[in-house]
Amino acid sequence: MVELDGIIQDIAAEMAARTDRGQVATYIPELARVDPAAFGIALVDAEGQVCAAGDSDKPFSIQSISKVFTLTLALGKIGDGLWRRVGREPSGNAFNSIVQLEYEKGIPRNPFINAGAIAVADTILSGHKPNVALGEILRFLQFVSDDETIYIDHAVARSEQTTGFRNAALANYMKAFGILENPVELALGVYFHHCAIAMSCRQLAMAGRYLAFSGRHPTTGARVVSADRAKRINALMLTCGHYDGSGDFAFRVGLPGKSGVGGGILAIVPGKASICVWSPGLDPQGNSRLGSIALELLAKRMRWSIF
Numbered sequence: 001m002v003e004l005d006g007i008i009q010d011i012a013a014e015m016a017a018r019t020d021r022g023q024v025a026t027y028i029p030e031l032a033r034v035d036p037a038a039f040g041i042a043l044v045d046a047e048g049q050v051c052a053a054g055d056s057d058k059p060f061s062i063q064s065i066s067k068v069f070t071l072t073l074a075l076g077k078i079g080d081g082l083w084r085r086v087g088r089e090p091s092g093n094a095f096n097s098i099v100q101l102e103y104e105k106g107i108p109r110n111p112f113i114n115a116g117a118i119a120v121a122d123t124i125l126s127g128h129k130p131n132v133a134l135g136e137i138l139r140f141l142q143f144v145s146d147d148e149t150i151y152i153d154h155a156v157a158r159s160e161q162t163t164g165f166r167n168a169a170l171a172n173y174m175k176a177f178g179i180l181e182n183p184v185e186l187a188l189g190v191y192f193h194h195c196a197i198a199m200s201c202r203q204l205a206m207a208g209r210y211l212a213f214s215g216r217h218p219t220t221g222a223r224v225v226s227a228d229r230a231k232r233i234n235a236l237m238l239t240c241g242h243y244d245g246s247g248d249f250a251f252r253v254g255l256p257g258k259s260g261v262g263g264g265i266l267a268i269v270p271g272k273a274s275i276c277v278w279s280p281g282l283d284p285q286g287n288s289r290l291g292s293i294a295l296e297l298l299a300k301r302m303r304w305s306i307f
């Protein structure tokens with residue numbers, strides 16, 4: 001742990017000095033206000049020890065990282081029936097692309113592209129009021145991270161709700177094919193609000209523990225998901241978690257990971273650690289530029305790879 005702590009501090013110092021930080025997302029106006037100089041990293045190991053550096057306690061918009069947790073909840077609700085509504089193949093297209101939906105009869109390629117995550121949100125909604133579904137998502141995150149302070153940033157949710165025309169197009173398109181069961185605006189409302197959850201690197205690293213440690217909540221030993229399901233969620237993170245950058249992330253880092261346009265990445269080292277990095281500048285695929293570089297350095301120095 002002493003060695004690991006030194007490595008984490010070194011990486012944070014190296015990242016702080018870099019000038020090639022990528023571009024902060026601007027299509028959600030509220031995210032354009034985030035400081036591109038921020039960098040945070042936190043890691044929880046099998047003993048529950050936390051190593052952290054930089055802005056590791058500063059909440060940021062988790063955006064698409066939330067899709068890992070909504071997928072977990074939807075699988076808990078309807079099990080493998082979910083795969084009749086959402087595929088599990090990498091899309092090779094941008095996260096907000098509409099092009100495949102027509103060829104594939106409104107069934108999104110995977111649960112992490114926007115269309116797939118809107119279908120997942122619709123599954124969690126299942127006839128309830130949006131606030132009930134959102135309460136469930138928030139409580140789940142608070143439980144898996146052992147932290148009741150996690151909240152929805154309503155300014156970010158509003159910002160996306162008033163500008164999210166592409167997501168509205170995706171949702172309407174799926175509705176036309178009968179993939180969404182609830183009214184489009186309700187499914188979108190749940191989706192925009194769960195993307196707007198704010199968490200720090202430390203909180204997200206804690207939240208990812210069940211994926212690193214065979215589906216169990218390490219503090220209580222409670223089963224969050226079966227070990228098989230944890231493996232499968234990790235498999236989807238590896239193959240689809242970075243959209244059309246998933247192949248490159250697997251090649252460079254070799255770990256399951258899920259990115260968000262807020263600049264966060266949750267990465268899982270099965271049996272060893274749950275890691276979260278945050279740097280708001282993005283690469284052209286919408287994934288954190290320095291976040292993936294930091295994970296690449298860490299995985300190399302620790303010889304962490306699933307391969």
Ligand code: DON
Nearest residue numbers: 063064095195259260261286
């Ligand atoms: O729907 C959107 O565009 C955002 N709420 C989430 C997209 C996202 O995080 C893509 N990830 N890198």
